Amino acid sequence: MLGGFFENLYLKVFVNIIVGNSKSTVYIELCKEERVLNSDQEVFATTTINAEMQEFIYSYINETPYYYISVLDTSETQGAVSSCEKSQLASFFEVASSKYICNDKKWTYYTSKTELALLKNSYAKVGVDFIFSPFILLSDFFKDKIAMHAAMFVLIQEDSLSLCVFDNSELLFAKHLSMENYSEGDILSMDEGDDIELDLTQDEELAEIEDLDEIESLDDFGDIEDLDSIDEIDEFSESKDLEEELSENSEESFPQQESEGFNEDYQRFLLIHGAISGFYKDKRYKSAFIETAYIADSVGVSGDLKRYLEEEMFLSTYIRHVDLTTELCEIAKREIG
Secondary structure, eight states: OOHHHHHHSEEEEEEHHHEEEEEOEEEEEEETEEEEEEEEEEEEOOOSHHHHHHHHHHHHHOSOOEEEEEEEOSSSSSESSSSSHHHTTTTTTTTTEEEEETTTEEEEEEEEEHHHHHHHHHTTTTTEEEEEOOOHHHHHTTTHTTTOOOEEEEESSSEEEEEEEEEEEEEEEEEEEEGOOOHHHHHHHTTTEEEEEEOOOOOOOOOOOOOOGGGOSSTTTTTOOOTSSOOOOOOHHHHHHHHTTSSSHHHHOOOOOSSSOOOHHHHHHHHHHHHHHHHOTTSSSOOOOEEEEEEESSOOOHHHHHHHHHSSSHHHHEEOOOOHHHHHHHHHHHHOO
């Protein structure tokens, strides 16, 4: 009872960090009970933490013991599989070297213990309470669509894609794809029928980490057994999908990408094409014919991506802007209750 009393005396501060190619976005919400009293956001020229970011975060968390710092997992060696049975997981990833969680008793998301420890270590100056999987964010963002029919769902970030195939709430396939691992020549060769093979080589950056077992103490990835506590989100209407099908309104929200030479959206398309080709060919996955693609766009893709998916893969494609910082914040708030 005393805990609840003291909790009501202080604001709850939610710090949410999204890491991009060369910068990090920090979004902060100050809440009292169910109300958001204030919010702030800054972008910092670092992919870990610098003095400016640390000062910004401390300026909000110094006044309350109730603060929660969340990061979206940036590990290259992460993914999701369609089972929670430990005996089946080894067919999809290295169980011993991974941290994995069964979500909703239906499917499992996982990440590398090594990369998770590195991520935790990089924010040691402020601490991290939650490290959320992009597959959780993606499945939550398109929750009503996932429950409807077989479709592909893709979260687009600056340097990666997180791709899932769901059929009536059943996860059939998932892949995390890094754009940084491929040169222009590598991507173009995939268009000639080559299968995508992810380079999951770990960086040799473990000097500062004394013991990988300390990752078990992190109150984030490992403590989220499943997200049953997440409340139902408002359903998306079909009319909203049509309105956000990369219309002129979405162009106002995001400037169109213009690139000289190799088109980043063509690279994204080829990564998606290669992943889906692998899904169709790999007998480990339950097959389903995909006719629809839902894209959660956090970067402002050009109209080319939609055109590639529709003309080359014959997918009815719907693109919707996602603000990763606010989505991350909502998941964190629902997680603590």
